[in-house]
Amino acid sequence: MTVRVPAYTAAQVRAAERPLLDAGQPLMRRAATALAGVIGERLTDASAPHALVIAGSGDNGGDALYAASELGEGVEVDVLAVGSRVHHDGLVAAVEAGARQVSVDEAVAVAAASGYTVVVDGILGIGTSPDPALRGAAREAVSRLLDAMGDGMPRTVAVDLPSGLQPDTGVADDIVLPAAVTVTFGAVKAGLVVGRGPDLCGDLVLVDLGLGPGLADEKPAGEASVTRILEA
Numbered sequence: 001m002t003v004r005v006p007a008y009t010a011a012q013v014r015a016a017e018r019p020l021l022d023a024g025q026p027l028m029r030r031a032a033t034a035l036a037g038v039i040g041e042r043l044t045d046a047s048a049p050h051a052l053v054i055a056g057s058g059d060n061g062g063d064a065l066y067a068a069s070e071l072g073e074g075v076e077v078d079v080l081a082v083g084s085r086v087h088h089d090g091l092v093a094a095v096e097a098g099a100r101q102v103s104v105d106e107a108v109a110v111a112a113a114s115g116y117t118v119v120v121d122g123i124l125g126i127g128t129s130p131d132p133a134l135r136g137a138a139r140e141a142v143s144r145l146l147d148a149m150g151d152g153m154p155r156t157v158a159v160d161l162p163s164g165l166q167p168d169t170g171v172a173d174d175i176v177l178p179a180a181v182t183v184t185f186g187a188v189k190a191g192l193v194v195g196r197g198p199d200l201c202g203d204l205v206l207v208d209l210g211l212g213p214g215l216a217d218e219k220p221a222g223e224a225s226v227t228r229i230l231e232a
Contacts, residue, residue: 001227002225002226002227003225003226003227003228003229004223004224004225005187005188005206005223005224005225005226005229006187006188006215006220006222006223006224007187007188007189007190007192007193007220007221007222007223007224008187008188008189008190008215008218008220008221009167009168009189009190009221010126010127010167010168010189012187012215012218012221013126013186013187013189013211013215014126015214016186016187016211016213016214016215016218017186017209017211017214018214019214020209020210020211020214025209025210027185027186027209028059028062028063028066029066030207030209030232031063031185031207031209031232032062032063032064032065032066032067032069032070032090033066033067033070033232034183034185034207034230034232035063035064035067035120035157035159035183035207036066036067036068036070036071037230038157038181038183038205038230039051039067039071039118039120039157040071040072040075042117042118042157042180042181043071043075043117043118046117048076049074049075049076049117049118050075050076050077050078050110050115050116050117051068051071051075051076051077051078051116051117051118051119051120052077052078052080052102052107052110052111052116052118052119052120053065053067053068053077053078053079053080053094053099053120053122054080054082054107054119054120054121054122054123054138054141054142054145054163055079055080055081055082055083055086055087055090055091055122055123056082056083056122056123056124056138056163057083057084057085057086057087058083058087058124058125058127059087059125059127060122060123060124060125060159060160060163061081061083061086061087061090061122061123062087062089062090063090063122063125063159063160063185064090064120064121064122064159065079065086065087065090065091065093065094065122066090066093066094067120067159068093068094068097068099068120069090069093069094069096069097069099070097071097073098077094077097077098077099077100078099078100078101078102078106078107078110078116079091079094079095079099079100079101079102080101080102080103080104080107080141081101082104082123082136082137082138082141083123083137083138084136104137104140104141104144107141107145108141108144108145108148111145111148111149112148112149116149116155117155118155118156118157119145119149119155119156119157119177120156120157120159121156121157121158121159121162121163121177121179122159122163123138123142123163123164124138124163124164125159125160125161125163125167126160126161126167126189130166131166132164132165132166132167132171132172133164133172133173133175134163134164134175134176138163139175142163142164142175142176142177143175145177146175146177154180155180156177156178156179156180156202157179157180157181157182157183158177158179158181158182158183158200158201158202159183160182160183160184160185160189161182161184161189161191161192161197161201162176162177162178162179162182162200162201163176163177164176165191165192165195165196165197165200165201166191166195167189167190167191167192168189168190168191168221169190169191169194169195170190170191170192170193170194170195170196170197170198171191171195171196172195172196172200176196176200178199178200178202179200179201179202180202180203181202181203181204181205181227182201182202182203182204182205183205183207184204184205184206184207185207185209186207186208186209186211187206187211187215188204188206188224188226190221190222192204192224193222193223193224194222203227204224204225204226204227205226205227205228205229205230206226206228206229206230207229207230207232208229208230208231208232209232
């Protein structure tokens with residue numbers, strides 16, 4: 001069963017988040033806890049659960065790293081940092097919980113052997129430019145993982161939106177990890193339901209962060225079907 005909800009532009013979502021952030025609301029940690037729950041559901045049937053967290057430089061990387069820190073004992077977690085920097089506190093939390101940093105060569109080798117139960121795409125979020133294409137180390141990593149995994153879609157959980165997908169227009173090139181499920185925060189982004197969005201995002205799970213008051217007077221940019229709404 002799905003639920004119909006409005007979709008909004010990245011600018012609308014950022015504006016709705018701002019009062020909560022200014023008030024000190026821990027939106028990243030709340031989002032990460034909800035994300036960890038969804039990731040955990042996809043690990044429960046594995047005899048030796050193994051997750052790869054691909055972390056970019058920004059808040060999506062932080063969300064993914066904090067989620068990694070909450071996956072619990074018995075889950076092996078590899079962290080592949082692909083940005084010019086990494087969210088320091090998120091990385092510390094993940095490493096203290098037992099995660100290990102890996103190189104792209106190490107991650108590709110495990111992926112090729114079907115060693116990852118779940119791949120968490122936390123590279124880019126709604127702060128991307130009008131041209132959403134992945135670049136540099138992120139592009140190399142995703143390109144190589146696509147080749148190695150083949151069936152990447154059943155294993156990938158996208159953080160907020162698949163990295164490389166433009167959040168407003170749904171434009172994307174071919175270097176994007178198709179997701180089995182996208183866990184999107186605060187509100188569904190318009191790009192998830194137009195252009196290549198529906199082909200890349202898989203099932204949509206909406207994490208309610210309390211943005212309703214900030215979006216109440218905004219005109220939605222579209223409408224989306226979500227499989228469920230999680231309170232955070």
